[in-house]
Amino acid sequence: MTFPVVGMVGGGQLARMTHEAGIPLGIRFKILSDTPQDSAALVVNDVVIGDYRDLETLRAFARGCDVITFDHEHVPTEHLRALESDGIPVRPGPDALVHAQDKGVMRARLDEIGAPSPRHRIVSDPADAAAFAEEVGGFPVILKTVRGGYDGKGVWFVRTPEDAEAPFKAGVPVLAEEKVDYVRELAANIVRSPHGQAVAYPVVESIQVDGVCDTVIAPAPNLSEELAGEAQALALRIAKELDVTGHLAVELFETTDGRILVNELAMRPHNSGHWTQDGAVTSQFANHVRAVLDLPLGDPRPRARWTVMANVLGGDYPDMYAAYLHCMAHDPQVKIHMYGKDVKHGRKVGHVNTYGDDLDDVLERARHAAGYLRGTITE
Secondary structure, eight states, X not given: OOOOEEEEEOOSHHHHHHHHHHGGGTOEEEEEESSTTSTGGGTOSEEEEOOTTOHHHHHHXXXXXXXXXXXXXXXXXXXXXXXXXXXXXXXXXXXXXXXXXXXXXXXHHHHHHTOOOOOEEEEOSHHHHHHHHHHTTSSOEEEEESSSOOXXXXXXXXXXXXXXXXXXXXXXXXXXXXXXXXXXXXXXXXXXXXXXXXXXXXXXXXXXXXXXXXXXXXXXXXXXXXHHXXXXXXXXXXXHHHTOOEEEEEEEEEETTSOEEEEEEEOSOOGGGTTHHHHBSSOHHHHHHHHHTTOOOOOOOBSSSXXXXXXXXXXXXXXXXXXXXXXXXXXXXXXXXXXXXXXXXXOEEEEEEEEESOXXXXXXXXXXXXXXXXXXXXX
């Protein structure tokens, strides 16, 4: 029997780690990468270099693949429909993926299914943004370009009508959202297969710094069983209603009055699920591979009481390999995951996972390792 070939569009670290998860299963992997230096292109044997925005490039890449999946959501929706017309399984499909591509479409659909969200609407210009602010009780408000944003890009915290001018310069629709009074950010990660099987990971707390995920704590500390169950059930319902195949991350606000509101959706392995590599029986990456191939899904339960993931961002210390000696000697249990990227200031170049029974200890170990690798901690 010939093992299937999974084609992944995108050559970043998510593709790199998804490929790694498929190796024990004997799954063959093929990626469409922007450059030979992309994170996954450095380790995957079958690499096609090309532009995912070009339909014929996509069609040529898809030949010989049993299924197409993604490490980002930017492939034009109409191209994915063309692949499906060619008989290529695309997972998640374009009708699902568009909700992660377009924030306006996402909000409209979440409204239809009754999913709790911040108050919002599409605004046409700075004056309309100011009118929206009045509707929700005044500035500040959040403005987002409906397509193309990530890691804080394409998002503006707007305090005055004058501040509202920048988002409209991109020439794409702008979504206005109320500023939510929230206690913290949570994420509910689930995986769903084509035949409808689904699993839910523990709800996690995601700590952001300057719009970029810094630390993830699994499970979210002091989250009531009731609210955790509500978040998992919401994520599973969204996946079913939108017909998602593969991994879905539902980023949430936990509000000061005890509610949860949907912030963003991601239909691919996600930073808030990186802890599962070492902290869950089956990682998000392994379950994403299983899902897109319609294999039975693996156990999502945690292996330890607490797992903490800390992102390693580029700083002023480019030789991270030299820091391994200290990190590994200081904490033999720390798990270091590097992406093979050139070190640039603020760029995600890796992450570390730690686990154990004492949350304060696990947090300190993760932050120490990530800080030492970055060079912000030197002892």
